[in-house]
Amino acid sequence: MDTIIAPPASTSKGGQTLPLSLHINGQQHDLQVEPFVTLLDLLRERLHLTGAKKGCDHGQCGACTVIVDGKRINSCLKLAVSLDGSAVTTIEGIGTEAQLHPLQQAFIDRDAFQCGYCTPGQICSAKALLDEGHCTSRADVREWMSGNLCRCGAYSNITDAVMDVLKRGAKP
Incomplete structure (x- = not known):
């Protein structure tokens, strides 16, 4: 049986977006993102979680490391849409100012x-x-x-x- 996939929604710029659901630092985020957006860019530019840094943007330095479903990843190498349904922890989700990890x-x-x-x-x-x-x-x-x-x-x-x-x- 063939799977039917609904066409992606369009952005105001004419590009296409896909639905994305992520659980980030204990909060649910339901988003529409372009298929080429990396997790790092989504975190920094759309969600304003700027702890993860864009160092080399090639997965060679680890400045962008976050935890996805319990595993460390270089967020600059991972397309956000490939993580639909995942749990993401960034530095902002580890400890608080009042109670450091x-x-x-x-x-x-x-x-x-x-x-x-x-x-x-x-x-x-x-x-x-x-x-x-x-x-x-x-x-x-x-x-x-x-x-x-x-x-x-x-x-x-x-x-x-x-x-x-x-x-x-x-x-x-």
Whole structure:
């Protein structure tokens, strides 16, 4: 039996959009987006969630790392429409100003950032790493977070922060 797909709606500029439903940081978002829009651009430009950064825009630096359905992804490489129905967590959904997430506090305590540009992606990656259960040693942290680059070179402090959370057994 053939599946019938309704034609996409048109935008005011004459382009086509597709319906998209995402659960982002605990809130439901029902959107119409062009099929070429990346998750990163949707988050930053349409939803004004600017924590995830556009670093290289080629999936090589990790500044745009977010968590989708419990897994770390480079949001610059993922088309938003391919994630219909997914749960997305950005840095804005991890902790609050009043109650920092243990990783956020550890990054502060360990001075695990300098310019801060990569920090949202680093924290999202570290949270997923801990949630995935891959982290048991400093070598694991370095290996599993090797896709997140820090131009300032704060790697040892980042590793220390992740290990602090792991050792404390804090719920990631």
